[in-house]
Each structure stands twice: as structure tokens, then as C-alpha cells.
């Protein structure tokens with residue numbers, strides 16, 4: 001066949017096309033990413049995970065080497081569904097790790113993955129779930145967002161990528177996220193992921209998310225870490241743990257000073273080959 005190898009996977013139903021590109025040869029343009037992620041014209045996904053050996057990155061402009069330090073053999077080149085580049089993807093890195101283990105590209109259960117936000121230590125569990133050390137979740141201020149004419153104030157949190165976490169007082173399931181919420185572009189000049197959260201128990205949250213570069217998704221791993229960090233911040237602490245229910249399932253989050261972890265599912269669904277003519281046309 002000679003097509004381009006792909007896999008399809010998801011982490012709590014945040015879904016991805018994986019492109020194994022061990023030697024860094026694929027020309028992954030924004031247009032190809034957007035067409036791949038299109039649920040009618042392509043395979044359909046919230047994002048693309050290009051799997052590339054860190055040593056093969058060289059000085060590639062489009063892929064960006066930020067975060068690809070010398071310690072991690074594999075670099076997660078994450079792209080949003082609209083073709084834009086993001087620093088980090090918490091659900092994506094779990095699926096990325098599951099692929100590396102299943103493909104025999106790593107043999108240890110615990111290893112580092114390079115991302116644009118820095119290296120992330122991951123641990124693959126026998127039940128298929130993966131824990132990711134997500135680095136610091138840093139509160140950077142407060143801002144507002146408007147959904148359907150209703151304004152929410154929120155806590156801005158950086159988890160390698162930007163988030164604004166708003167608490168909706170029991171209304172999270174009624175919000176209409178079909179249209180992009182409005183946010184302060186002066187506060188977030190590079191865009192922002194918007195989380196809407198209800199507190200459902202002493203250590204449990206319910207969350208929906210409107211992701212930068214994608215739209216509403218069924219889960220956002222960095223967003224769940226941001227949600228727990230924001231909850232703790234409002235309670236006057238920076239250490240704690242919580243489960244977070246999202247549309248696609250449940251994840252477990254811990255936040256400590258300077259470090260956080262995310263544990264959740266990582267599922268590989270299918271593999272196949274992209275038609276090379278379709279790939280060329282999508283370029």
C-alpha cells in the first residue's frame with residue numbers, strides 16, 4: 001500500500017490521530033492537520049499527535065523544538081484541530097505514552113516525554129491508564145468570560161498552556177458552548193482554554209471545556225489540572241487532590257507546590273494507512 005501510517009486513539013474521549021514519524025520526515029502542514037481532524041473530510045479528531053524521535057527534530061521551524069530536552073527520547077508534536085500548535089496536551093500525552101509502550105518503542109513503564117512545555121514523566125499502568133507528571137499549575141491572575149450573555153469571573157492558570165477556570169454554581173450542564181465564549185484578548189493574547197466547573201463534593205468536580213483551537217471537547221487534561229488548582233487557590237491552599245468528571249469520563253488530579261499529576265484512560269482504537277493522494281491534496 002505504501003500509505004502514511006496512522007492510529008486513532010482517545011483519552012477520556014478527547015480524541016487524536018497519531019502519526020508515527022520516527023525520523024521526522026512528514027511535512028505536517030496546518031492544512032493537513034485541519035483536514036485530518038475534519039470529521040467528514042478526514043478521520044476526525046480534536047488534535048494530532050506526531051510521534052517523532054527527539055534526535056530527529058533538528059532545527060525544524062514548524063515543529064518547534066521547545067521542551068525537547070536531551071533526556072527524553074520521544075517528542076510529542078501536538079497540534080489542535082484547527083492546525084494551530086499548542087504547548088501541551090494532558091490527555092494526548094497519555095495516549096502518546098500508551099502508543100510508545102504498545103509499539104515496543106519504550107520498554108520501561110516510567111519514562112519522560114518531551115513536549116513544548118518541557119519534559120513530562122509518564123507512568124503506564126497495567127490496566128491501560130496512564131499517570132502524567134504535569135509540572136506546575138500556576139495561578140496567573142483573574143479574568144472574565146461571557147457565555148450566552150452571562151459573564152463569569154475566573155481564575156487564570158498556566159499548566160504549560162493557558163486556562164481560565166470559571167465556577168458556574170450548579171449550571172455547568174446547561175451552558176451553551178456551541179458558540180465560542182468571549183474572553184479578554186488583552187489578558188490572553190495567545191488565546192485560552194476555557195473551563196466551566198461545578199463543585200460536586202469535597203474532592204470532586206464536574207467540568208466542561210471550550211478548547212483553544214478546537215471548540216467544546218469531551219475532556220481536557222491540562223484543563224482538569226487547572227480546575228483543581230483554581231479550586232484549591234480559592235480555598236486558600238495550593239495542595240490537594242480531586243477527581244474531575246468530564247463529558248468523556250473521570251480523571252484523578254493531584255496538585256502540590258510546583259508539581260501536579262493527572263491519571264486517566266489512554267485508549268488506542270484503530271490503525272491504518274492514509275491514502276497518499278488524499279494526503280497530497282490536503283497539503
Ligand SMILES: N[C@@H](CCC[C@H](N)C(=O)O)C(=O)O
Pocket residue numbers: 014080085086087088089090091092161162193211212213214217219220221222223
Ligand atoms: N486537550 C488538551 C489540550 C490541548 C491544547 C489546547 N487546546 C491548547 O490550545 O492549549 C489536554 O488534554 O490538555
